[in-house]
Amino acid sequence: MKKRFKTWLLISLVVILGISMFGCSQPAETPAAEEPSSEPAAPAESSEPIRIGFFAPVTGAAASDGKSATQSAELAVKLINDGGGINGRPVELVKYDDGLDTKQAVNIAQKLTTKDNVVAVVSGSYSGPTRVAAPIFQEAGMPMLSAYAIHPDVTGSGDFVFSQSFSGAVQGRAGGVVAVDMLGAKRISILAVDIDFGKTLSEAFTAYVEANGAEIVSVDTFGMPESEFSPVLTKIKETVKPDLLYIACYPSHGTEIARQSKRLGLDVQILGTEGIDSYQFLEVAKEDAEGVIITTNMNRDSESDAVKDYIAGYKAAYNMLPDMVGASTYDAFETLFKVIAEVGTEPVAMRDAIKELKDFETVTGKLIEYAPSRVAVKPVQIQIVKDGEFHYYNEITDDAIIRD
Amino acid sequence: MARLQQIDHIFRKDVISLLLQQIINGFMIGCVYALTAMGGTLIYGILRILDIANAAAYVVGAYLGWVIYATTGNLAVAFFLSMALTGAIGVLIQKFIYMPILNKPNIIPIVPLITSVGIFIFTGDFIRLLVGPEIKDFGVVLPFSVINLGKIVINPEWILIIIMTVILLSLLWFVLNKTKLGLAWRATAGDSEIAETMGVNIQKVMALSYVMGYGFASAAGMMIGVLYSSIYPTMGDIPSYKMLAIIVLGGLGNPIGTIAAGLVIGLSETLISAYVGSVIPRDAIAFLVLITILLVKPTGLISRKNSI
Numbered sequence: 001m002k003k004r005f006k007t008w009l010l011i012s013l014v015v016i017l018g019i020s021m022f023g024c025s026q027p028a029e030t031p032a033a034e035e036p037s038s039e040p041a042a043p044a045e046s047s048e049p050i051r052i053g054f055f056a057p058v059t060g061a062a063a064s065d066g067k068s069a070t071q072s073a074e075l076a077v078k079l080i081n082d083g084g085g086i087n088g089r090p091v092e093l094v095k096y097d098d099g100l101d102t103k104q105a106v107n108i109a110q111k112l113t114t115k116d117n118v119v120a121v122v123s124g125s126y127s128g129p130t131r132v133a134a135p136i137f138q139e140a141g142m143p144m145l146s147a148y149a150i151h152p153d154v155t156g157s158g159d160f161v162f163s164q165s166f167s168g169a170v171q172g173r174a175g176g177v178v179a180v181d182m183l184g185a186k187r188i189s190i191l192a193v194d195i196d197f198g199k200t201l202s203e204a205f206t207a208y209v210e211a212n213g214a215e216i217v218s219v220d221t222f223g224m225p226e227s228e229f230s231p232v233l234t235k236i237k238e239t240v241k242p243d244l245l246y247i248a249c250y251p252s253h254g255t256e257i258a259r260q261s262k263r264l265g266l267d268v269q270i271l272g273t274e275g276i277d278s279y280q281f282l283e284v285a286k287e288d289a290e291g292v293i294i295t296t297n298m299n300r301d302s303e304s305d306a307v308k309d310y311i312a313g314y315k316a317a318y319n320m321l322p323d324m325v326g327a328s329t330y331d332a333f334e335t336l337f338k339v340i341a342e343v344g345t346e347p348v349a350m351r352d353a354i355k356e357l358k359d360f361e362t363v364t365g366k367l368i369e370y371a372p373s374r375v376a377v378k379p380v381q382i383q384i385v386k387d388g389e390f391h392y393y394n395e396i397t398d399d400a401i402i403r404d
Numbered sequence: 405m406a407r408l409q410q411i412d413h414i415f416r417k418d419v420i421s422l423l424l425q426q427i428i429n430g431f432m433i434g435c436v437y438a439l440t441a442m443g444g445t446l447i448y449g450i451l452r453i454l455d456i457a458n459a460a461a462y463v464v465g466a467y468l469g470w471v472i473y474a475t476t477g478n479l480a481v482a483f484f485l486s487m488a489l490t491g492a493i494g495v496l497i498q499k500f501i502y503m504p505i506l507n508k509p510n511i512i513p514i515v516p517l518i519t520s521v522g523i524f525i526f527t528g529d530f531i532r533l534l535v536g537p538e539i540k541d542f543g544v545v546l547p548f549s550v551i552n553l554g555k556i557v558i559n560p561e562w563i564l565i566i567i568m569t570v571i572l573l574s575l576l577w578f579v580l581n582k583t584k585l586g587l588a589w590r591a592t593a594g595d596s597e598i599a600e601t602m603g604v605n606i607q608k609v610m611a612l613s614y615v616m617g618y619g620f621a622s623a624a625g626m627m628i629g630v631l632y633s634s635i636y637p638t639m640g641d642i643p644s645y646k647m648l649a650i651i652v653l654g655g656l657g658n659p660i661g662t663i664a665a666g667l668v669i670g671l672s673e674t675l676i677s678a679y680v681g682s683v684i685p686r687d688a689i690a691f692l693v694l695i696t697i698l699l700v701k702p703t704g705l706i707s708r709k710n711s712i
Contacts, residue, residue, distance in 0.1 A: 064538040067536070223687060231677040234678065255632070280539045
């Protein structure tokens with residue numbers, strides 16, 4: 001009897017192990033037909049679905065960005081399919097949740113490059129997960145577009161990896177231009193979240209500022225879950241006394257910084273980044289957000305139909321406003337759709353077509369081209385919060401700034 | 405008039421003002437920590453299990469308070485009702501999840517611990533699925549605004565939190581020291597077997613732990629929601645493990661120790677953030693304080709003699 005129990009225990013352990021290895025992070029749609037060979041160039045008359053992989057942090061600390069990215073991805077796919085697909089072929093989204101976990105991201109990348117039968121991938125996630133997944137796509141020769149992960153290691157993984165958003169270096173520099181050239185600040189304090197995003201922006205910002213006659217008088221970093229900014233803001237108000245506060249952080253931090261600054265009577269201009277480009281920031285900070293300026297890629301006042309349609313379409317579908325994360329994700333899909341329509345789904349052809357793309361109007365502005373580093377070159381939008389909404393303040397098109 | 409000028413003169417000393425400001429801030433945070441961890445202490449005192457699901461009560465309390473406040477517009481009602489509901493949920497969890505597990509023979513302590521972690525993870529994600537992952541604005545309008553004492557700025561929420569904490573902890577003191585049920589709790593925390601043989605109703609004592617414990621955690625969650633005017637499903641993540649540091653530091657099962665530990669950690673975090681800066685992650689400070697104090701006093705801040 002004991003032996004039989006041991007056997008059953010062993011079998012159940014194997015089953016559990018098997019389920020946990022393959023059962024976790026199931027793709028939303030299972031493959032319809034397993035094709036053992038790699039994807040051939042799609043003939044125009046075929047109606048085989050075009051499968052595109054996608055991952056975003058749907059659960060975990062970045063869940064709201066994951067939701068924003070996923071919703072935009074789904075909207076993009078729905079709209080292209082409503083219009084008849086690409087050359088008659090419907091698009092199928094193979095989406096995953098990486099939980100903002102690098103191990104999960106690796107898992108997902110391995111699945112997408114082996115059994116999921118996708119022709120390309122969009123990353124709707126942060127730099128952490130994206131830059132561990134990128135080398136896997138590179139090795140598999142599968143084009144991957146990163147929607148908004150801006151760490152240089154992402155595109156540094158190789159020539160199949162592209163970034164839709166300008167790099168942290170570009171955005172940090174642009175922030176410097178706003179701070180020093182547009183706003184005339186001389187003494188600047190930095191508050192940055194201590195992950196890739198905050199570090200990359202903070203470094204580039206500092207470099208520009210210090211090279212252009214202004215001074216960084218304090219730098220304070222904080223962890224992702226931080227919400228108590230009174231101590232550091234009090235210190236800044238009493239002992240540092242800057243004339244501008246540069247915040248490289250996310251909405252949960254930005255709201256509290258904006259609110260607490262006002263409460264403490266710290267009356268300085270706040271300059272943020274695309275990190276706080278979100279309705280969450282506006283909703284919670286309310287009047288305290290007025291006058292906050294950010295560097296981002298989404299111009300709410302754009303005259304472009306593409307932008308207006310996207311904002312309206314997103315609002316109609318989800319009853320909420322889109323943000324930078326969603327817009328960047330949508331942008332990535334737009335790029336992929338265009339490229340696939342022109343050259344089909346052969347990986348090398350797609351890669352080359354993306355590389356050669358020029359002056360493509362997207363919901364995040366004009367994609368001028370991809371730099372040799374495969375990072376998109378586009379104007380940096382400067383938006384200001386006025387009457388509770390983001391509005392056009394300025395834009396930076398200067399090559400010296402927007403090209404790495 | 406002269407009196408006010410006198411007071412103003414004292415506060416005008418910048419360094420002292422700054423220090424006082426940070427101390428008040430830290431004290432306020434410490435109050436929230438104490439309330440958050442109190443549930444874990446009360447439950448550990450009786451059941452000798454570390455209940456991570458206490459942090460789930462924290463999140464649930466914040467969301468329930470948000471909903472109730474949105475419908476009634478009354479903050480007091482929101483607090484009271486949210487605490488009552490969360491406490492009731494606690495009793496249900498205790499009765500239908502923990503008791504069946506703990507009643508099994510030869511249970512290893514890790515099983516209820518993992519159960520509590522499971523409840524916590526489930527709750528957070530359930531809320532995300534139900535309400536959405538975005539930060540929701542709490543939207544409270546407090547009847548009084550920022551108080552300026554010379555250079556010291558006191559947020560109205562800080563006052564609310566400190567007053568409420570005093571009220572709740574006084575209530576706890578009263579229950580534990582002046583009521584029969586409280587006596588029963590202390591007896592059970594001291595030695596549950598003997599208490600039972602003396603006729604103490606263990607069920608009621610456990611229910612008390614959960615009602616008060618989860619009630620306090622839910623009040624703490626709501627206070628944080630009001631303080632930062634935002635709630636989100638993962639807001640319990642940091643409290644879930646920080647409260648362990650506080651419970652251990654407080655001497656494991658000692659309510660007064662928990663209060664002291666909460667305040668010590670709240671003050672340490674604030675003062676270190678303000679004066680040392682971001683050398684170490686803020687959330688690591690709780691554990692560094694814990695390690696430091698345990699090295700000196702292994703039984704925690706106040707040894708577990710259940711001195712209340």
